Structures are given as C-alpha cells and as structure tokens.
Amino acid sequence: MNFEAELKKKIEETNLILKEYIPEEKGLQKTIFEAFNYSLSVGGKRIRPILMQETFKIYSNDMEVIKPFMAAMEMIHTSSLVHDDLPCMDNDEYRRGKESVWKRFGEDIGTLTGDVLLIHAFEAAAKSLEKGADSKRFVRAMKTLAFNSGMYGMMGGQTVDLELTGKSINSEELEFIYKLKTAALIVASMEIGAIMGGASDEDIKTINCIAGNIGMAFQIRDDILDVISTTEELGKPILSDEKNNKTTYVTLFGEEKADIKVENLSNNALNSLKTLSGDYTFLENFIRMLADRKN
Amino acid sequence: MNFEAELKKKIEETNLILKEYIPEEKGLQKTIFEAFNYSLSVGGKRIRPILMQETFKIYSNDMEVIKPFMAAMEMIHTSSLVHDDLPCMDNDEYRRGKESVWKRFGEDIGTLTGDVLLIHAFEAAAKSLEKGADSKRFVRAMKTLAFNSGMYGMMGGQTVDLELTGKSINSEELEFIYKLKTAALIVASMEIGAIMGGASDEDIKTINCIAGNIGMAFQIRDDILDVISTTEELGKPILSDEKNNKTTYVTLFGEEKADIKVENLSNNALNSLKTLSGDYTFLENFIRMLADRKN
Numbered sequence: 001m002n003f004e005a006e007l008k009k010k011i012e013e014t015n016l017i018l019k020e021y022i023p024e025e026k027g028l029q030k031t032i033f034e035a036f037n038y039s040l041s042v043g044g045k046r047i048r049p050i051l052m053q054e055t056f057k058i059y060s061n062d063m064e065v066i067k068p069f070m071a072a073m074e075m076i077h078t079s080s081l082v083h084d085d086l087p088c089m090d091n092d093e094y095r096r097g098k099e100s101v102w103k104r105f106g107e108d109i110g111t112l113t114g115d116v117l118l119i120h121a122f123e124a125a126a127k128s129l130e131k132g133a134d135s136k137r138f139v140r141a142m143k144t145l146a147f148n149s150g151m152y153g154m155m156g157g158q159t160v161d162l163e164l165t166g167k168s169i170n171s172e173e174l175e176f177i178y179k180l181k182t183a184a185l186i187v188a189s190m191e192i193g194a195i196m197g198g199a200s201d202e203d204i205k206t207i208n209c210i211a212g213n214i215g216m217a218f219q220i221r222d223d224i225l226d227v228i229s230t231t232e233e234l235g236k237p238i239l240s241d242e243k244n245n246k247t248t249y250v251t252l253f254g255e256e257k258a259d260i261k262v263e264n265l266s267n268n269a270l271n272s273l274k275t276l277s278g279d280y281t282f283l284e285n286f287i288r289m290l291a292d293r294k295n
Numbered sequence: 296m297n298f299e300a301e302l303k304k305k306i307e308e309t310n311l312i313l314k315e316y317i318p319e320e321k322g323l324q325k326t327i328f329e330a331f332n333y334s335l336s337v338g339g340k341r342i343r344p345i346l347m348q349e350t351f352k353i354y355s356n357d358m359e360v361i362k363p364f365m366a367a368m369e370m371i372h373t374s375s376l377v378h379d380d381l382p383c384m385d386n387d388e389y390r391r392g393k394e395s396v397w398k399r400f401g402e403d404i405g406t407l408t409g410d411v412l413l414i415h416a417f418e419a420a421a422k423s424l425e426k427g428a429d430s431k432r433f434v435r436a437m438k439t440l441a442f443n444s445g446m447y448g449m450m451g452g453q454t455v456d457l458e459l460t461g462k463s464i465n466s467e468e469l470e471f472i473y474k475l476k477t478a479a480l481i482v483a484s485m486e487i488g489a490i491m492g493g494a495s496d497e498d499i500k501t502i503n504c505i506a507g508n509i510g511m512a513f514q515i516r517d518d519i520l521d522v523i524s525t526t527e528e529l530g531k532p533i534l535s536d537e538k539n540n541k542t543t544y545v546t547l548f549g550e551e552k553a554d555i556k557v558e559n560l561s562n563n564a565l566n567s568l569k570t571l572s573g574d575y576t577f578l579e580n581f582i583r584m585l586a587d588r589k590n
Contacts, residue, residue, distance in 0.1 A: 028471055029451035031458060036446060083410060088402035107383035108457050111406065115378060115413060116446045122417035123441030129434045139424045146418030151331060151411045156324035162403050163326060176323055
C-alpha cells in the first residue's frame with residue numbers, strides 16, 4: 001500500500017474509533033448531541049490520534065488500550081477549535097470549509113459543545129483502564145494529557161496568544177506561544193503513545209523532543225499556508241494573521257526563513273526517530289507529509 | 296461541636312484540598328492562573344464536595360482516595376458557573392457578591408477559564424489512583440462524573456434550559472431540566488462518594504435516589520430564594536428569573552407549593568438515609584440546612 005492509501009485507511013480507522021463515542025441524536029437535549037457530532041464529523045485530518053497510534057505501535061500491538069486516548073485527544077483538539085472560533089475569541093465563521101459550530105448552533109451551544117467535548121474526552125480516556133491498561137501508565141498518560149492541554153499547555157498558550165495579539169512580540173514570546181498552543185498537544189499525543197506502549201523513560205524523552213520539533217514545524221507551516229494558500233485549498237479564509245494583526249514566524253522572519261525552519265525542525269525529528277528501535281516507516285513519511293502539507 | 300462550626304470546618308478542609316491544585320501566579324500565561332484561582336476562591340459553599348465526603352465516610356475512612364474527586368467536583372461545578380455567567384449564556388456580571396470571571400478578565404479568558412477548570416478537574420480525579428484507589432471503583436467514579444456533568448447530565452440540562460427560556464414549558468420539561476442541570480452533579484457527588492467508599496450496588500442505588508431528591512429540592516429552593524431573598528443576602532441580583540422570562544417551579548406552581556415540595560423532597564431523602572447503616576448525623580443536618588438555606 002502506498003503512503004496516501006495507508007494514511008486514508010488510518011484516518012478512516014480513527015473515525016471508526018470516534019464513532020463509538022457518538023451519541024444518538026434524540027432526547028430533549030438533542031441539540032447538544034447534534035452539535036457534538038457535527039464538531040467531530042467535519043473532516044478533521046486526525047493528525048494527533050494518528051501520531052499517537054503510530055508512536056504506540058513502535059512499542060506495543062495491544063491497540064485496544066490506546067484507542068480511548070486517541071478518541072480523547074481528538075475530542076480535546078476539537079474542543080479547542082470550537083472555542084477558538086467563538087466571537088469572543090477568533091470570531092471565525094468557517095472551519096474546514098463548513099460553518100463553525102457557534103455559527104451553526106449559536107454562541108451558547110458553541111460554548112457548551114466545547115465543554116462536553118472536554119468532559120467526554122476524559123471519560124473516553126478512562127475506558128483505557130477497562131481495556132486492561134496498566135494503572136501506573138494510565139495515570140501518567142492522564143497527567144500528560146491534562147498538563148499539555150490545560151493552563152500549562154495549549155490553553156496557557158492561547159492565553160498568551162490572545163493577550164499579545166496586535167502587540168509587538170519578540171521571537172522568544174512567539175516560541176513560547178507556539179510551544180504551548182500548538183506543539184503541546186502534539187507532544188502529548190506522541191508521549192501518551194509511548195507511555196501507554198510501555199516505552200522506557202529514555203525513549204519517552206526522545207519522543208518528547210521529536211514531537212516538540214514536529215509541533216513547532218507544524219505551526220510554522222500553518223503560518224506559511226496562511227500566506228501562500230487559497231481559501232478553497234485551506235478551507236478557511238487566508239491572510240487571517242494579517243487581518244488579525246498577528247505576529248507569526250513569517251511576519252518576523254519572512255517566508256524563506258520559515259521554509260528553512262520547517263525543513264530543519266522536521267529533519268531533526270526524523271534523525272532522532274532513527275535512534276529508536278522499532279518500525280516507524282509510516283511515521284517517517286507522515287512527518288515529511290506534515291512539513292509539505294497544503295492545508 | 297455544633298453543626299454550624301462543623302460545617303465551617305468542613306468548608307475550610309475543602310478549601311485546603313483545593314489549594315493543592317492552585318497554580319503559582321507566574322509565567323507568561325499568568326492571567327489564566329489568576330483567573331483559575333479567582334474562580335475557585337470567591338466563596339463557594341462547597342456543597343458538592345462536602346456531600347461527596349460525607350457519603351464516602353459512611354463506608355470508608357481512607358480519606359486520601361476521595362479528596363481528588365472532591366476537588367474535581369468543585370472544579371467542574373465552578374467551570375459551569377464561569378461559563379453560565381458569560382454574555383452569550385446568562386450574561387451575569389456578579390457571582391457571590393463579586394465580579395464574575397468574564398467581567399473581571401474578559402470574555403475570552405472567561406471561556407478559557409471554564410475550559411482549564413474542566414481539564415484540571417479530571418487531572419485531579421486521576422490522582423485518586425496514585426493514592427491507592429481501586430482501579431474498578433475509579434473507572435466507575437470517572438464514568439459517573441462524566442455522565443452527570445456532560446451532555447447526558449448538567450450540560451444536557453443547560454442546553455434544554457437555554458432553548459426553552461422565554462418559551463412556555465410544562466412541568467415535565469421543567470423536571471427534566473432540573474434533574475439534569477442541577478440534580479445531576481449532586482447525584483454524581485454522592486454516588487462517587489459511595490462508589491469510592493465501596494458501597495454495595497444496592498446502597499449506591501439508594502444514594503442515587505437520596506441525591507436526586509436533594510438536587511431537586513436544592514433547585515426549587517433556589518427558585519424560591521430568587522423571589523424572597525435580597526440581592527445582598529443572595530450575592531447576586533434577585534428576581535433574575537422574572538427578568539430573564541424563565542419558567543421556574545415557583546412561576547408554575549406558586550411559592551407555597553414550592554415550599555411544600557422542598558419539604559417533601561428533603562423528607563424523602565432523610566427517610567431513605569435512615570435505611571443505610573453507618574454514621575450520617577452530619578449529612579442529616581446538612582440536608583436540612585440545604586432545604587432552609589438563605590443563599
């Protein structure tokens with residue numbers, strides 16, 4: 001199977017895992033079920049759960065214990081998108097070429113949808129224990145998940161991002177924001193894969209570095225796409241950073257240096273990956289694809 | 296010690312438990328730490344964690360395994376208040392006599408604060424395993440927590456509440472809203488106490504009924520206080536239901552019937568409590584206090 005076909009299969013597998021957590025759209029509170037399902041079904045690329053699964057597979061074949069965390073990760077990521085789009089945050093009406101949740105269901109339901117995604121994410125993760133996960137690994141994975149998504153991770157990064165938008169910021173502040181806002185969930189994804197798979201502490205450390213590099217490269221590639229892509233290709237308006245008066249890697253260093261940075265970060269990740277023992281062929285191709293992606 | 300002094304002590308104990316989860320207010324993302332701490336420190340009555348602890352104590356003395364869930368419950372409850380106060384929800388500027396989180400920190404930080412409270416709630420709960428909690432009880436407690444706070448519980452109730460505000464609603468719909476929006480978290484609190492304490496399935500069922508009655512009584516007492524209290528006593532504007540054109544138990548059945556309903560529900564709870572073996576003297580007084588409370 002070539003990479004494209006394999007990736008497609010993995011996305012479909014992730015969608016099937018998510019499907020287990022999809023509620024029936026009936027009952028008086030039908031709207032929140034609909035909004036929950038809508039938010040999860042509008043064509044995510046499932047990058048984080050796939051990174052988690054592929055890292056896990058280097059160490060273990062017992063896929064049942066990692067699936068709940070894959071679902072949890074995608075729900076947390078989706079929650080952040082749903083709340084990011086709100087009028088009081090980025091005020092985005094479109095996401096992946098479709099109406100954002102608040103635009104379709106209203107701001108109040110948009111707020112609640114992000115909330116239920118978080119709650120049911122952790123409920124999903126807990127199922128890993130029922131599938132036979134080791135209790136110590138489970139706690140470590142839960143802590144990694146919360147640390148990287150909460151105020152020490154993604155949401156801490158969003159706080160700084162919101163506060164500094166429109167202000168002059170330096171490269172250190174920009175790196176801090178990228179590390180927390182974007183890289184943290186990617187770090188959590190791969191680290192949880194390693195933890196639950198039973199990797200050694202040394203390997204977990206290596207994977208933390210690999211994921212950090214991938215995460216930074218991912219955000220800088222996002223900055224580049226906002227400048228070079230089209231609205232159609234990206235599924236959301238381009239030049240949004242300029243519109244929102246946002247400092248990005250591209251506005252600070254220019255497009256050329258941004259390209260080189262993505263290349264370097266990705267190569268660092270690939271080189272570190274080679275120091276691990278196991279089968280990571282797909283992961284290698286996946287990292288390359290992320291660096292060159294068009295949306 | 297009399298009841299008042301004992302209650303005060305238990306509130307202080309709960310505050311100490313919460314304190315373990317309070318971040319230092321430093322770093323670039325300082326604002327979210329401040330907002331998190333502010334939201335948890337503005338004088339909550341800690342009703343849910345106390346109900347949880349008291350139920351737990353009927354069955355076990357190993358307090359360390361329940362404390363993480365007490366913190367988690369208060370964080371989830373606080374998250375719901377923070378998001379409820381947002382302009383796109385109830386648009387409340389005051390809570391417990393102080394500025395609401397969004398009013399003090401802005402709508403964007405208000406949204407993020409509710410989110411981090413949810414994430415760190417589940418992180419807190421997971422610590423129970425590190426304190427030696429039984430893994431099966433832990434999973435059951437986590438499911439109970441998520442079920443009752445998410446779209447099948449509190450947030451499902453909020454969805455219906457938002458959709459039906461200003462519309463004519465009947466007593467069945469009202470009961471559905473109260474059961475999910477208010478009673479669900481109280482049910483979860485007591486049920487988690489019982490589960491983690493090692494209660495039998497039969498006792499857990501009884502406690503579910505007791506908590507359901509307490510939860511309904513609690514919400515109806517809230518409706519009554521909105522009519523008979525003062526802004527000073529309540530710490531927030533009175534007559535808000537009328538202002539928001541909201542159907543409540545009082546608008547549907549009148550104040551007198553509402554009083555009787557609170558009395559009956561509380562007596563049901565107290566009678567069921569008597570069928571359990573163990574020490575629940577404080578719990579009895581607490582249930583009576585909740586039925587007569589002034590704020």
